[in-house]
Amino acid sequence: MSSVKGAQSISRTLQVLRVIAGGLGEGVKLSWITRRTGLAKPTAHRLLQALLAEGMVEKSESEGYFLGPECYVLGVIADQRYGLSHIASEPVARIAAECGDSAFFSIRSEWHSLCLVRKDGNYPIKTHVLQPGTRLPLGVGGGGIAMLSALGDDEVEQCLVANAEECAEHYPHDQRADQLRRIAECRELGYGINRGSVVAVSWGIGAVVRDPRGEVLGTLSIAAIESRLQPERQQVLGPQLVREAAALERKIQEAQRMRQ
Template identity: 75%
Template sequence: MGKPPMKVSPIQGAQSVSRTLQVLRAIAGQLGRGVSLAYITHQTELTKPTVHRLLQALMAEGMVDRSEEEGYFLGPECYALGVIADQRYGLSRIASTPVKRIAEECGDSAFFSLRSEWHSICLIREDGNYPIKTHVLQPGTRLPLGVGGGGIAMLAALDDDEIERCLDANAEECATRFPHDQRSDLLPRVAECRALGYGINRGSVVSGSWGVGAVVRDEADRVIGSLSIAAIDSRLQPDRQQQFGPLLVREAKALESKIQQAQRTRR
C-alpha cells in the first residue's frame, strides 16, 4: 500500500508526539511482522538519528520491542492500551459476527473499518470461500476517508462542510498515494453513494480490486465506521453490487443497534 499518512501535528509543541505516533504506525502497518530501522525511516521520512532516538524511548516504556533477528515490533504496553481501549469501544467484539456473516454470504472478503478523524483503519477482515481474493485491505491498513468502498460510504455520510475539510486535509496524501482518488473523483462517488445508500469503489486503489461499503453510525448519529466487501472486479459487477449493497446497509443498521445498546449499557 506504500507509505502510511505521516503528518506533523499542527499543535505547537506537539512535534515529538506526532513523530512518535508516526513511528508506531509504521511498525503497526506491518501487521505483527518485525521491521527494520531503515524501513521505519523510509516510511516516516524522518532522519535515522531521530527514529533511533524515538525507538529507544519507546522501548524504555515498553511500547516497542526489538528482536535481533526480526527487528522492531509493537510492545506489551501497546497491547495493554489496546485492551483498555477495547473495553471502552468494544467494536471488534461487536462487529466480528456481522463481518463473518457477510463474508459467508458473499463468498468474498468482508471488513469492519473504524473512522479516525479524516481516515479509516481496518479492524477486522474475514475471507469467504471464493478462492481468488483481493489483498488491498488488511487489519491495520489506514486510508483517507473516501478511498475504498467503506471510505466512500463514510465520506458521503458527513455533511458537506465536513467533506470539504476532509478533502482539504487529505489532498496532499491523495495526490501522492492515491492518484485516482482526487477531489474530482471523490465528489461524484459521494453523490452516487448518497443516491444508492452504499459506496462503490471500482478499482481506484488497485486496478481489478473493487469494493462496496455501508456507513455505521453511533447513538449520536456520528460516523464511526463502515462495513464493506472487496473482491476482484468480475465478482462485483452491477448485479452483485445491487445484491450486496443493500445487504451491507441492513447489516450496518443492525450493527448500529448493537453498538448503541452497548453504549447505553456503559453509562
C-alpha cells in the same frame, strides 16, 4: 496561559502518535513526522523523547520510530471497554458467508480508515488489498467512500485537503475530482462503490456505521474481483450492507447501555 500550552502540547503529542501509527509497523523517520504534523524539528524531537521515556514509542536507529508496548497495553484495555472487533465479527462473518467474498469492518481514525476485522467467504478467488491493520485515507476504497460521504461538507473539505499529498503520491485514481464524484454517488445510493481505484481488479462496496451519537464510527464493506461486483450485484449487496450496518449500530448502542 499554562493550561492552554499544556493542551496544545497534548494535541501535538497525539498528532505525533497518529503519524507513527500510520506507518503500520514500518518505522517512521523524524523528517516524515515533522512533514506530516507541521511541527518544528526541535518540538517533534522533544515530544518523541517524552514518548520514549513513557514506553509509548520505541526507536530503531536504522528504521525510525514505532509505537511502543504501552500503546499496546492501552489498546487492549480500550478494546475490553468498547469491544468493537468482537461486536463486529459476527455480522462480518455472516456477510462473508452469504456473499461468498471477503467482508470487513473498519473504523474511522481521524482522516483515515483502519481495518479491524476481515472474514473470507468460500469463493476461491479473493482480493487481498485490505487486511486487518491496513490504513487508508478516507475516500479510498468502498468503505472509505462511505465514511467520507457521511461527513458534513466542511469535514469533507478538511479531509480532502489533509489527504491530498498522500493521495497524489500513492493513490493516483483517488484525487479530489474522483472523490467528489464518488461522494455524490454514495449519498444518492446510500452506499459507496470502489471500481478498482487502488488495484484495478479489486472492487469494493461499503456502508457507513455510526456511533450512538450519530458520528461516523466506521464501515462494513465487501471486496471482490471485478466480475463479481458488477451493477446487478451492487444493487443487491449495497442495500444488504446498509441493513447490516443499521443492525450493527443497534448492537453497539445496546453494548454501550449495558456498560453504563
